[in-house]
Amino acid sequence: MESRLLRPIDLERYQTIGNQQNNDNPIVINRFITLRKNYTWYATEFNPHTWMFFWYIRSDYSEWWYFSLYDLENIVLKNWVVIMRDQFYEPKVFSEALLW
Numbered sequence: 451m452e453s454r455l456l457r458p459i460d461l462e463r464y465q466t467i468g469n470q471q472n473n474d475n476p477i478v479i480n481r482f483i484t485l486r487k488n489y490t491w492y493a494t495e496f497n498p499h500t501w502m503f504f505w506y507i508r509s510d511y512s513e514w515w516y517f518s519l520y521d522l523e524n525i526v527l528k529n530w531v532v533i534m535r536d537q538f539y540e541p542k543v544f545s546e547a548l549l550w
Contacts, residue, residue: 455482455523455535456496463541464496471495471504478506478547481539482522484532491522491533492547506544 463479470476482491488509495504501519506512522533539550 453519453523455519455533456480457535461496461498465498467495469495475543475545477541478544479541481536481547481550482533483536484534491517492544494544508548 460480467477467479476494478492478494479496480491480493482493483489490508491503491505492508493503493505496502496519503517503519503522504514505517506514525533539547542550
């Protein structure tokens, strides 16, 4: 699988950590951002067979949600804003990731 948003190391981390749905403070492996909108995605799980993430989205409405990598890579928001992987982000627990 080739992706502009996920590196091989990210896929290894998702596979190693696995399902975190019963974890009150899951590890956030990737953070995705836009530069022109107030959206941040905190990804805790990824299924490479379905290309689905489980993550927390922080925006005008904040919630846990499932979303596909395919859709994320093909979203173009108003004014041609694209979604990017935060290249400086390192995995950390959810409570710490929200402070970042």
